[in-house]
Amino acid sequence: MKILIVGSKGFIGSSLAVYFSKNINYEVFECDVAVDYQKKNYIVIDASNSDFHTVFSENNFDLCINCSGAASVPDSIIHPLRDYNLNTYNVFKMLDAIRLHQPKCKFINLSSAAVYGNPLTLPVKESFLPAPISPYGNHKLQAEMICKEFFDYYSIQSCSLRIFSAYGVGLTKQLLWDLNKKFVTSDVIELFGTGKESRDFINIKDLLIAIECCLNANKFDADIINIANGVEITVQQIVDIFKQHFSETKQVKFNGIVKAGDPLYWRADVTLLKSLGYSPTVAIEDGIAEYIRWAKTI
Structure with a gap:
């Protein structure tokens, strides 16, 4: 083909x-x-x-x-x-x-x-x-x-x-990229929103x-x-995973401002995708760990 x-x-x-x-x-x-x-x-x-x-x-x-x-x-x-x-x-x-x-x-x-x-x-x-x-x-x-x-x-x-x-190795924008840069360079990190916003990674x-x-x-x-994977994960949960790889002493503050055009909560119904034979292989914790390791090399 x-x-x-x-x-x-x-x-x-x-x-x-x-x-x-x-x-x-x-x-x-x-x-x-x-x-x-x-x-x-x-x-x-x-x-x-x-x-x-x-x-x-x-x-x-x-x-x-x-x-x-x-x-x-x-x-x-x-x-x-x-x-x-x-x-x-x-x-x-x-x-x-x-x-x-x-x-x-x-x-x-x-x-x-x-x-x-x-x-x-x-x-x-x-x-x-x-x-x-x-x-x-x-x-x-x-x-x-x-x-x-x-x-x-x-x-x-x-x-x-x-x-x-x-998300994953190779992506140099959006939430994980922004988080990684801020965790590397700052002790006090400010993020948009409340932390309760969710995504389906x-x-x-x-x-x-x-x-x-x-x-x-x-x-x-x-x-x-x-x-998608049909799993809802909050931004706060992503931050908590990052803390495990950097320092629990990092202070993360949410400013409560929702950026224009950003949805609040996402979780997909993936019944159709799974019926086509799809099954996820990468847990979010493992995927973020790999992403952080990769980001250190560039």
Whole structure:
């Protein structure tokens, strides 16, 4: 199977490229805006133009996994047009190029739990009505709708994976990265929120397994699938795990301010994902320990 990974220089995309390359059943092609002269199957895409017609007219793929796009809620509020172009318009351009040049190529769209906003009840099921609270969440939802459009009208097979809180070796932003920097450099640490906010974390190793489960299940009728572990963990619990690796004397203060666009509580219903054969392999304590060890090396 020939797989094209768009956004192969990012956290998830680069991890996917390594993961699939280890399987002789997959021939992996990578695509991103950065130049890479070292890799054989690598396609450079113009960041200002994103001409996917060239990509799909000159190559043949069985599957395209879209890992590209902007991934910052705060930036989406400040620069909504940029976020729209990267997270929504580019998805349309990819699918339109597939429609014209390779209509048999399947498409996996990496979406986000941000489409749910602040759900009224937990766990969050795929059938819940989306209610995004940020431009980022809105644009991810619109990308899902574009996938549905191309399936309904052009029979382009796709699925959208609503990823919750992915973390792990290689991620240099978001909560764990911020916590690690502050634990290393400060004795008094200030964090946003109250500490009671919760997330449903999934380690990058498990995320890769989950994506492959979705691929093998062949659910490409514009399906929506939650990608998480179904376990709710508070920010305070994450802080407590960090203290075990640094010092119990570290003072952590929450300022009570909720950042715009941030949800309060998340826990996914992963019944569908588990039915596809997924089972988590990395406990949060082990994943954080590995992350802290890795962060010390960079």
